Amino acid sequence: MENELISTAQIEQLIDSKNVKEIRHLFEVVPEIDLAEACADMEDPKKIVFILKTVKSEFTAQFFTELPPEIKEEIVKYLSDDQLADILESQFTDDIVDDLEELPANVVTRVLKNVDKQRRTTINRLLHYEEQSAGSIMTTEYVALLNDISCDDAIRQIRKTGKNKETIYTLFVMDRKRNLVGTLDLDDLIFADGDTKVSEIMNKDFNTVNVNDDQEEVANIVKRYDLNAIAVLNNDGRLIGIITIDDIVDVIEEEQTEDISKLQMVTPLEDSYLETSVGQMAKKCVPWIVVLLILGTFSSLVLSKFEAKLTMLPILAAFIPVIMDTGGNAGGQTIALMIRGLALKEFAPKDFFKILRKEALSAAIIAVLIGIFGFIWFSIEQYFGIVSNGASIWQGNCWTGEFAAQVFKTSGLVAGTLAIAIFLSKMVAVLLPMGAAAIKKDPAIVSQPLLTTIVDVSSLLIYFGIASLIFTL
Amino acid sequence: MENELISTAQIEQLIDSKNVKEIRHLFEVVPEIDLAEACADMEDPKKIVFILKTVKSEFTAQFFTELPPEIKEEIVKYLSDDQLADILESQFTDDIVDDLEELPANVVTRVLKNVDKQRRTTINRLLHYEEQSAGSIMTTEYVALLNDISCDDAIRQIRKTGKNKETIYTLFVMDRKRNLVGTLDLDDLIFADGDTKVSEIMNKDFNTVNVNDDQEEVANIVKRYDLNAIAVLNNDGRLIGIITIDDIVDVIEEEQTEDISKLQMVTPLEDSYLETSVGQMAKKCVPWIVVLLILGTFSSLVLSKFEAKLTMLPILAAFIPVIMDTGGNAGGQTIALMIRGLALKEFAPKDFFKILRKEALSAAIIAVLIGIFGFIWFSIEQYFGIVSNGASIWQGNCWTGEFAAQVFKTSGLVAGTLAIAIFLSKMVAVLLPMGAAAIKKDPAIVSQPLLTTIVDVSSLLIYFGIASLIFTL
DSSP states (O other), X not given: OBOOOOOHXXXXXXXXXXXXXXXXXXXXXXXXXXXXXXXXXXXXXHHHHHHHHHSOHHHHHHHHHHSOHHHHHHHXXXXXXXXXXXXXXXXXXXXXXXXXXXXXXXXXXXXXXXSOHHHHHHHHHHHTSOTTBHHHHOBSOOOEEETXXXXXXXXXXXXXXXXXXXXXXEEEEEOTTOOEEEEEEHHHHHHSOTTSXXXXXXXXXXXXXXXXXXHHHHHXXXXXXXXXXXXXXXXXXXEEEEEEHHHHHHHHHHHHHHHHHHHTTOOOOSSOGGGSOHHHHHHHHHHHHHHHHHHTXXXXXXXXXXXXXXXXXXXXHHTHHHHHHHHHHHHHHHHHHHHHHHHTTSSOGGGHHHHHHHHHHHHHHHHHHHHHHHHHXXXXXXXXXXXXXXXXXXXXXXXXXXXXXXXXXXXXXXXXXXHHHHHHHHHHHHHHHHHHHHTTOOGGGSOHHHHHHHHHHHHHHXXXXXXXXXXXX | OBOOOOOHHHHHXXXXXXXXXXXXXXXXXXXXXXXXXXXXXXXXXXXXXXXXXXXXXXXXXXXXXHSOHHHHHHHHHHSOHHHHHHHHHTSOHHHHHHHHHHSOHHHHHHHHHTSOHHHHHHHXXXXXXXXXXXXXXXXXXXXXEETTSBHHHHXXXXXXXXTTSSOSSEEEEEOTTOOEEEEEEHHHHHHSOTTSBHHXXXXXXXXXXXXTSBHHHHHHHHHHTTOSEEEEEOTTSOEEEEEEHHHHHHHHHHHHHHHHHHHTTOOOOSSOGGGSOHHHHHHHHHHHHHHHHHHTHHHHHHHHHTHHHHHHSTHHHHTHHHHHHHHHHHHHHHHHHHHHHHHTTSSOGGGHHHHHHHHHHHHHHHHHXXXXXXXXXXXXXXXXXXXXXXXXXXXXXXXXXXXXXXXXXXXXXXXXXXXXXXXHHHHHHHHHHHHHHHTTOOGGGSOHHHHHHHHHHHHHHHHHHHHXXXXXX
16 A cells, blocks of 8 residues: 555666566556656666656656756767657656756757747746746746636636646636736635636735745745745736745755755755765865864964963863853854744844843853853862862862862852853854844854854953953963 | 735724724635734733634634634633634644643643534544654544545535545545545546546555654655645554645754754754743753763863873963864764755665765865865964964074974874864764664754764864874973
8 A cells, every 4th residue: 555665676677678568557656756766776877768768758757857967967868859858848847947957058958959949938037047036946837717717617727728737726817917816726616616706716815926036935925824836926017937835845945954054064065965076065164164263263362362371270271172162052052043933934133132132031041050050060070180180270189278269269260251151152143143134144144163163262261361360370 | 916914003903993894804815824923912812802702713713723822821711612612613623732732731621621522532632642743743634535436426525525624635535444545636636537436546556654653754755755645544554634735844844943953952942932931941951051061071181181281382272272163163064964964865874884985085085175274374373473472382483493393293283183183073973863863863963062072072182192292292
């Protein structure tokens, strides 16, 4: 009952034995993505070509779409112009455009040569929309109905023209002047009386997006109103395409990948991980490490400046890691909350002061709690000699008044610095993403490593600043 | 044409002036979520009660669902049992269950008292499915068709029974023994000849999930096959509910929030950010900071152990921040790639060695590049005296042979340590999430701060280890 994943070996065997009947049967019952994944692992692309020549193109259209670009490129070489035209004929225009964006120029030329003129115009137009715009993900295959026909006529028209459309669950209603005047859900049409006019049951208050809108905004609208498809208008307000929920799911995931990549300061990969070359990967990583390394110079400067103090009071060095890490960690938590809150529209830049007050309050509580815990923990560390050694200022582990005073002074210094660093870091972690969002920039611009670097410098300055005050060095 | 967001003031004014006609009109044309958000900001919950009493419950069902839990709780107090029953009547069972999970016990009791017996049984059952299981997000309102009826009869049945169902775009086909034998897309039904039997056009190879399956697995199947809805079976293989694409979108976002929260080591919030109290927020953050602080002790130990070396060669201290940060930053990039790759099913634990080889190769390239850049950069820092001061072992900035040798030795030490740390960190960043995935644990278990802490200790050990070798201290 449940479908089992098909294996590469199974398909290869069918191809090798030229079992055309069974191959055709497979394409009728197994989901295209499973077949495409199994075939992607084949060593010889000619085997896939055999499939494309054997199975009717209406069954292979989606299969072809799901193949990885490097395999498509290989396959296209082995196809005649007629065969290529045949495959393209059955594909949705937005899928062809996605393919063309990934294929080399000579293949693009061949593909464009093999679609009819009208489609070529559409494809060329879609190819020119900016990446991540509504236009770049829309499809032009939708069902348009006139507003003055009856529901029975509408169903008749859908039966006649809807078959090769991307969706018939949302229908787009036009007046006689070709203005979009409503949308109609197929279920409302099904439930309506056959004589009712489409204009009577359509949604007159419906959402549209502009072709240049960012795909993330489109996704937010579709999610918010639980839409199945949304209309895309050009600058003149004319309907030129639609975006369906399955493409929105891809957008949501793409945006999430982008957020998490930026958060960890790696340029988002353009292809999937396995398709990205090692050299590409280094290119996505190295520049950011270099930037952070250069920014790290400020921390080195601070430590260099206080070198004399470190030499006189070496135990200060032992707490540098904890000072450096804790602020960054605490701020990182806030960044996660900010980025997700903004992405999910739980709050907006207008809520800035509400968020700042809330985060300041919780940061203060966290700072105090960690300060108290830290004071106790650092005292224990010193009491048991975990931190401190022969070269330290303490004379052994004998709990004298002077020793105790030194222990508590040091613990107080470290714990106090931590508390301040935590508070500061969480405030920076609110200010930067919310500030970026307020000026319409990507809030994910503030990565965890960048925050850490900023907080490191300030924490070290605070640490040695207070140290200079309480230990007259 | 495009709908404008409605303001709280607008609605309040209509309520204050008891403009029933206009309020009813609003609920027919404005999306429920917009109305709910506007009403959520009202000071007086009685105003919402007025709406619920004025507008027909078929228009307020979704509106009620979208209200925040604390407002629902308030409102329920002001409703009579009849009014409550009336509102619940129009709601989808899965929405009621979601509400009940957030409302206090006394309200739950009242709600359960006011639904009919059959529904109460369903709700009770749904309430007992584990959080994040398929059962916890499914709905029981689906259309089931018999496989031996004609398409015309099927459409007739949908018209009669489909109205209060969550979706009619995917229909579930049963044999006479109530076994699920297929699914049917509404568009296939629309395009089919009226006399055709349902069994002839239904999908016989369809996906199902078990009621105990994790919601993330369900989401992966729905995304992979671009489904509109999926069947949920109990352990006996009987259809007991369905999950629709709009709920899957919520799951995708919830899982993403969880990933990013775990990555930054903060317990995911249960409610939205603005609904979470300051105390709750501290509770989600503090434990992790404490854990990291305690783990940080190992770094302190290392520094404590090498305190004598730091005193003799203070310039070593100045490079501690860069050593500590760079490894963590480089590994963090890899973590981002791993978590997204696994979440998007771009690869699976079986690809472990492929990934390890790829990441090892790119890590080696990155390590060498950063090593070379670091060597040059650290030499410049020392040459211009940015790092180094009077207390250092260098005698001023005069470029003598001895000075040059010391500069290059130090740069070599730091750059070499960085290269090793980068490589190590990226390897740990592959091993931990892939290892977790291999034993079916959540790969997001490896947070950025945890990786940083692990890498810190090893980098510092390597740093001072090499330092001890090349500077005979």
